[in-house]
Amino acid sequence: MKIKLVTIITESILEQMLVNDIKNLGAKGYTILEARGSGAHGNRSADWGQNQNIQIEIICNESTANAICEHCQKNYYPYYAMVIFTSDIQVLRSDKF
């Protein structure tokens, strides 16, 4: 099974909503890192002042990864500073995801 790492960088205020969303979309867990940044990585105004962000990492199968990306693109991208990217990873105990 192909396993994906989904990384969401966005505004801290969205944390609880996103955690609920990704759970409902089939993710088995997540990791959150405190981050700051600016520009297209997470700043509505696109200036280079830094904003408090979170980086959410989700290890999941390709189908859940696609569901999370589509959900965020539809519901958050138009209204919040958010970047999502996915990458291919190899995991131990892939049955867990």
Add this chain to the structure above:
Amino acid sequence: MKIKLVTIITESILEQMLVNDIKNLGAKGYTILEARGSGAHGNRSADWGQNQNIQIEIICNESTANAICEHCQKNYYPYYAMVIFTSDIQVLRSDKF
């Protein structure tokens, strides 16, 4: 030489033991990020309450990456909340790893 990024997400309490382990297994360095999370990403009880975790990143050759994964799977996976994944990266000065 193929270079790997090994990412370990686990309980903060394991930090010093893991740092010693990866050094002994051939890693030349590591980076630690404070993280929190829940679910299969690092929570023994698999509920969705958040735990204090660390994310350890190790840049190393494929052989060291495999050794780290096998060591953790044998010695930590049965007893602690831990996720390990690897990915392919390109580095400058690959002779350092």
Add this chain to the structure above:
Amino acid sequence: MKIKLVTIITESILEQMLVNDIKNLGAKGYTILEARGSGAHGNRSADWGQNQNIQIEIICNESTANAICEHCQKNYYPYYAMVIFTSDIQVLRSDKF
């Protein structure tokens, strides 16, 4: 268009200079995570005492990724503890990077 994630792990003191550099080299944004580590991951003396570092992540096209790597290799690698690696990622709204 091929999109890259560039990850720079280095000394905290370089933050403002690097942010200016990557902006001038064409990056549209960046994310910074607080990190600590040692060894070849960011420690001039190569001992295993931990140093305060930052991890800078930049999503950009391949050309900007190469420019950032070359710039850092020339201007920072000889003088500071620094590791740079790149990886292939898939992004939504790739026109933003």
